[in-house]
Amino acid sequence: MSAGGITDPQRLRRAATTAVFLGPAVVLLGVWVVYPTLRTIVRSFFDRDGATFVGLENYEAIFTTDTLVTALQNNALWVAVVPAFITAIGLIFAVLTERIRWQVAFRTAVFMPMAISLFAAGVIWRIMLDQDPERGAVNASIVAVKDALAPAGVLEQGQASTPQLEGSPERGFVLRTPVRAGDQALLGLTAIPPAQVPPDAEQAATPRAGPQEITGTVWRDFKPGGGEPGRVEPEELGIPGATVELRDPGGGVTATATTEADGGFRFDDVGGGTYRVALAQETFATTNSGVSWLGPKLITPSVMLAYIWVWAGFSMVIIAAGLSSISREVLEAARTDGATEGQVFRRVTAPMLAPVLSVVFITMIINVLKVFDIILSVAPASSQDDANVIALAMWRTSFGGVNDFGLGSAIAVFLLLLVLPVLALNIRRFRREV
Amino acid sequence: MAARIVRFATKAPLQILLLVIALLWLVPTLGLLLTSVMPAELISTEGWWKIFSEPSLATFDNYRAVFDNEDLTTALWTTVQIAVGNTILLVLVSAMAGYAFAWLPFPGRDWLFVLVIALLVVPLQTALIPIFSLYQSTGLFDTVLGLILFHTAFGLPFGVFLMRNFFIGIPKDLLESARIDGASELTIFFRLILPLGLPAIASLAIFQFLWTWNDLIVALTFGRETQPITVAVFTQLRQFGGNIELIAPASFVSLAIPLVVFFAFQRYFAQGLLAGSVK
Numbered sequence: 001m002s003a004g005g006i007t008d009p010q011r012l013r014r015a016a017t018t019a020v021f022l023g024p025a026v027v028l029l030g031v032w033v034v035y036p037t038l039r040t041i042v043r044s045f046f047d048r049d050g051a052t053f054v055g056l057e058n059y060e061a062i063f064t065t066d067t068l069v070t071a072l073q074n075n076a077l078w079v080a081v082v083p084a085f086i087t088a089i090g091l092i093f094a095v096l097t098e099r100i101r102w103q104v105a106f107r108t109a110v111f112m113p114m115a116i117s118l119f120a121a122g123v124i125w126r127i128m129l130d131q132d133p134e135r136g137a138v139n140a141s142i143v144a145v146k147d148a149l150a151p152a153g154v155l156e157q158g159q160a161s162t163p164q165l166e167g168s169p170e171r172g173f174v175l176r177t178p179v180r181a182g183d184q185a186l187l188g189l190t191a192i193p194p195a196q197v198p199p200d201a202e203q204a205a206t207p208r209a210g211p212q213e214i215t216g217t218v219w220r221d222f223k224p225g226g227g228e229p230g231r232v233e234p235e236e237l238g239i240p241g242a243t244v245e246l247r248d249p250g251g252g253v254t255a256t257a258t259t260e261a262d263g264g265f266r267f268d269d270v271g272g273g274t275y276r277v278a279l280a281q282e283t284f285a286t287t288n289s290g291v292s293w294l295g296p297k298l299i300t301p302s303v304m305l306a307y308i309w310v311w312a313g314f315s316m317v318i319i320a321a322g323l324s325s326i327s328r329e330v331l332e333a334a335r336t337d338g339a340t341e342g343q344v345f346r347r348v349t350a351p352m353l354a355p356v357l358s359v360v361f362i363t364m365i366i367n368v369l370k371v372f373d374i375i376l377s378v379a380p381a382s383s384q385d386d387a388n389v390i391a392l393a394m395w396r397t398s399f400g401g402v403n404d405f406g407l408g409s410a411i412a413v414f415l416l417l418l419v420l421p422v423l424a425l426n427i428r429r430f431r432r433e434v
Numbered sequence: 435m436a437a438r439i440v441r442f443a444t445k446a447p448l449q450i451l452l453l454v455i456a457l458l459w460l461v462p463t464l465g466l467l468l469t470s471v472m473p474a475e476l477i478s479t480e481g482w483w484k485i486f487s488e489p490s491l492a493t494f495d496n497y498r499a500v501f502d503n504e505d506l507t508t509a510l511w512t513t514v515q516i517a518v519g520n521t522i523l524l525v526l527v528s529a530m531a532g533y534a535f536a537w538l539p540f541p542g543r544d545w546l547f548v549l550v551i552a553l554l555v556v557p558l559q560t561a562l563i564p565i566f567s568l569y570q571s572t573g574l575f576d577t578v579l580g581l582i583l584f585h586t587a588f589g590l591p592f593g594v595f596l597m598r599n600f601f602i603g604i605p606k607d608l609l610e611s612a613r614i615d616g617a618s619e620l621t622i623f624f625r626l627i628l629p630l631g632l633p634a635i636a637s638l639a640i641f642q643f644l645w646t647w648n649d650l651i652v653a654l655t656f657g658r659e660t661q662p663i664t665v666a667v668f669t670q671l672r673q674f675g676g677n678i679e680l681i682a683p684a685s686f687v688s689l690a691i692p693l694v695v696f697f698a699f700q701r702y703f704a705q706g707l708l709a710g711s712v713k
Contacts, residue, residue, distance in 0.1 A: 017619045018540045025531035025590055032587030033553055036561035036568075043563060096452060100445075108700070109456040112463070115696035115703075117648030119664045120689045123671065123681060124462045127469055127482070135481045137465055309462065317704050370557050373650040373664075377671060391651075394559045398566075399655055405563050412559045419555045430551050 037416070044409035058410035068397075068411070071388040074300050078371060078389065083364035085308055087357055090315025094323055095345075097316075107320070111313030118310060122377025125306035129293035129378075139290035153284045154198050154241040161188035161221035162230040165279075172281035178249075178274035182209050185277035188221030188230055189239065197237055204238040205262040214270050216277060218242040219263040238263020243280040249273070256280070294379065296386040303378045303387055307371065315360045322356030323349070362422055369418050390415050463689075470496055470686045474679035496683040506684055509666035513688075515578050516653075516662055517646040520585045524593050524642045525635055527586065532597025533627055537609060538619070547598065554591040561588075562655050569656055576658045584656060585646050593638050596706070600634035601627060637706030640699050644692050663688040 047054045062068050093110060097103045113121055130136030133143040157169055165187060167173035179185050184206050197220055204219035221227070223235040244265045246255040254275070257265040293302040326349060334344050372391040379387040388396075390411060398408030468482035471492040476484070485492055500506050534540070535547050565584060566575075574580035604627070612622050628635070650664045657665060667684050670677055696703060 014538075015540070018534055018538050021530045021534035021538060021619070021623070022540075024527045025594060028527065028583070028587040029550070029553060029590055032565065032584055033556060033561060033590075036564035037556060039564040040560050093455070096448065100449065100452060106452055106456050108697075110459045111700075111704075112693070112696065113459070115644060115692040116463070116689045117650070117664055117692070119648065119650045119668065120466075120685045121462075123667070123685045124466045127678070127682070128462050128465055134479065137461070137481060137483065140481055140483075309459070312459075318708065321704075321708050366555060370559070376650070376668065381672065391557070391559055395562070395651060395655070398563055409563055412557070412563070415557050416560050419557060423552050423555045426551050426554060427548055430548065 040409045040412050043405060044413045046406050048404040048406045050405060054406065058407045061407055062410060062414060067385050067388055068393055070385065071390050071393040074387065075369065075389045077300060078304065078368045079365055082304055082307060082368050083361050086311050086315045086364050087361045089308065089312045090319045090360060091357065093312065093316040094320040098323060107316060110316055113310045114313045118374040119377045121306055121310050122374040125302070125378050126294065129302055131290045131292050131294065133290040136290060138293065143290060153282055154239065155192060155284050156196050157191060158189040159191040161190045164230065169284040170281070173279040175277045179214055179277055180274050181214060181270040181272070182211055183214055184209050185214060185216030186230060186232065187216060187218045187277065187279050189218070190222045192220050198240050200240055200261050201237040202261045203234065204232045204236045205264055206232055207264045207266050212269055214246065214267045214275065214277065216244070216265055217263045218244060218259045218265065218279060242283040245278045245280050247276045247278055294383060296383045299379050299383040299387040303375050306378050307374055311364065311367070318360050319353065319356055322353050326352050362425065366419055366422055369415065466682055466686055469678070470682035477679050496679045499680060500683045500687060503680070506663070506666055509661045509663045510687065512578065512660055513647060513662040516581050517643050519578065520582045520646045521639050521643045523582060524586045524589045525639050528590060528593025528597045528638060529628060529631060529635065530623065531594045532601050533623055535594065535598040536601035550591050550594050554595065558588050558652065566655060575656060576660050578660060580656050581653055581660065584652055585649065589642050589645065596634055596638050597631065600631055604630055633702065633705065636699065636702040640695060640703050641706045643695060647692055
């Protein structure tokens with residue numbers, strides 16, 4: 001005591017200083033992170049009330065409860081798809097923008113969603129992916145492209161005017177009586193509202209059929225007062241733009257024709273034998289209801305889309321920094337030696353970039369394992385079971401009505417186990433540095 | 435001149451492709467903004483792009499409704515309290531611990547730091563249940579302080595890691611001469627270390643601010659009446675479709691502040707990301 005009289009107070013003071021600096025962090029980490037983690041591990045072996053020890057039962061439940069199995073499968077899908085996608089997109093964006101002049105503007109645009117909460121990003125995508133093409137931008141674009149590629153049919157509805165013609169707008173119509181060269185086929189329709197008759201329609205007429213031809217008419221077999229079904233009469237309008245098929249007895253389509261303004265059509269060079277004439281289904285517009293992105297089937301890909309939108313910027317920025325740190329001299333040397341741009345990328349850039357790519361990839365795996373908020377906001381309540389993931393399942397089991405702390409703890413420990421390999425990796429990397 | 439045209443022609447497809455990508459990336463956010471200014475009676479039948487053809491439709495009524503809604507304004511204020519309080523506390527505690535790990539030798543220092551790194555990946559889900567019980571019994575449940583402390587604790591591993599790595603780069607001579615001059619460690623910390631560490635502190639502060647501002651799960655678990663804006667919007671979202679005229683502007687308000695912070699301090703944000711993942 002007395003011998004170390006000078007050093008002891010000094011050591012004491014140094015220890016006190018260290019305690020002051022380190023104390024708050026140690027207390028916070030101890031009480032809010034370390035203790036609860038240990039407590040959760042213990043808790044996971046007890047039942048929902050915490051009174052009875054149940055061994056591994058909670059862990060068994062993870063693999064036998066339907067919604068939890070869905071969560072595991074979805075999370076596996078997330079890990080398999082999303083980190084790879086995000087890393088690849090980031091790499092592509094980083095490389096493509098390396099030499100453009102408005103690099104900063106582009107990178108800002110892609111990076112911006114990083115500042116937004118995953119929850120708000122989810123709201124954004126819920127609006128984008130609305131099923132109604134009138135409101136959801138994604139479906140509106142799809143419908144617009146579809147309409148441009150395959151113009152919608154000329155009619156929306158219609159019925160056969162005589163029993164000779166059978167079928168429906170959904171399947172198309174077929175004339176029961178077989179026809180042969182020189183015949184005329186009359187395809188009369190009723191129940192077409194006047195407003196839906198194409199505006200360029202004229203008085204219906206049937207072209208005369210030559211010996212090698214089959215002709216006919218598609219027309220609105222109705223006029224004020226009724227008229228006689230099955231006959232082309234004055235004041236009845238042809239249906240222009242309808243698609244008519246000539247089918248062989250086996251049902252195969254041998255020729256197609258489109259009707260004129262008077263509803264008339266003509267098949268040339270018809271051979272011998274009998275045929276059937278049919279009004280193709282394309283004639284009728286299918287009311288496109290839009291893809292059900294937020295429905296049970298597509299909900300997981302939809303949430304992934306939103307998630308990739310958010311995180312691509314992160315990946316791009318990290319990889320771009322990695323790219324810029326590759327020395328120009330090495331690249332120039334390779335080029336001087338006669339390497340092509342492709343070779344430079346594969347042999348020089350890619351290997352030098354590998355550590356950065358793996359950092360992005362691993363970071364994304366951890367993030368993806370913990371994905372939570374964005375699912376709550378993209379997925380409507382009706383598809384949340386189908387979009388379930390581990391972190392969400394943990395929360396719903398513990399706080400979302402079920403309130404089973406035993407099972408909830410087990411799910412949390414399971415999640416912790418999944419990130420442990422990354423923990424080991426982190427520590428190894430740190431020890432190498434020191 | 436000819437060479438210029440050739441260069442432009444070969445580069446044009448790439449430029450156009452990138453322009454399309456950049457626009458695609460901006461469209462969703464723009465969609466939310468335009469949805470938020472659509473008249474309430476049109477919102478359930480028309481898409482937001484209608485505003486392009488009829489700009490006169492745009493209205494601020496929805497925003498007025500948000501700011502008249504007491505739940506939402508209270509939530510916004512709560513969010514500010516949590517985010518600011520948490521950011522200050524976290525920066526201070528991280529910087530102090532980071533300094534200790536960098537410049538105060540003590541037994542077991544390396545081991546303790548390895549532990550901090552280990553905690554870096556612990557999912558916060560692991561702590562939810564015990565802290566829930568702890569908060570219930572101590573009165574921290576449903577308080578701003580409770581939320582701040584939880585966020586700070588889970589931000590610490592990254593904060594300490596970032597600060598220690600930054601401080602360790604400070605020249606040793608600088609510290610030694612201050613110590614020889616008889617300055618106490620506290621003086622050194624506040625007068626020398628903190629000012630020098632400003633770039634790293636800025637990165638950490640922005641990160642933590644955005645993280646807390648954007649949090650949903652923590653507030654959803656430990657709050658009932660104490661609701662930040664994300665939770666308030668989430669509550670509205672449960673009846674999605676009927677009240678999108680409230681959800682859209684409220685969501686936009688909730689992301690406007692992070693966006694402003696992001697654009698103002700973009701450089702530090704990117705630096706923080708790099709420090710956190712590459713080093």
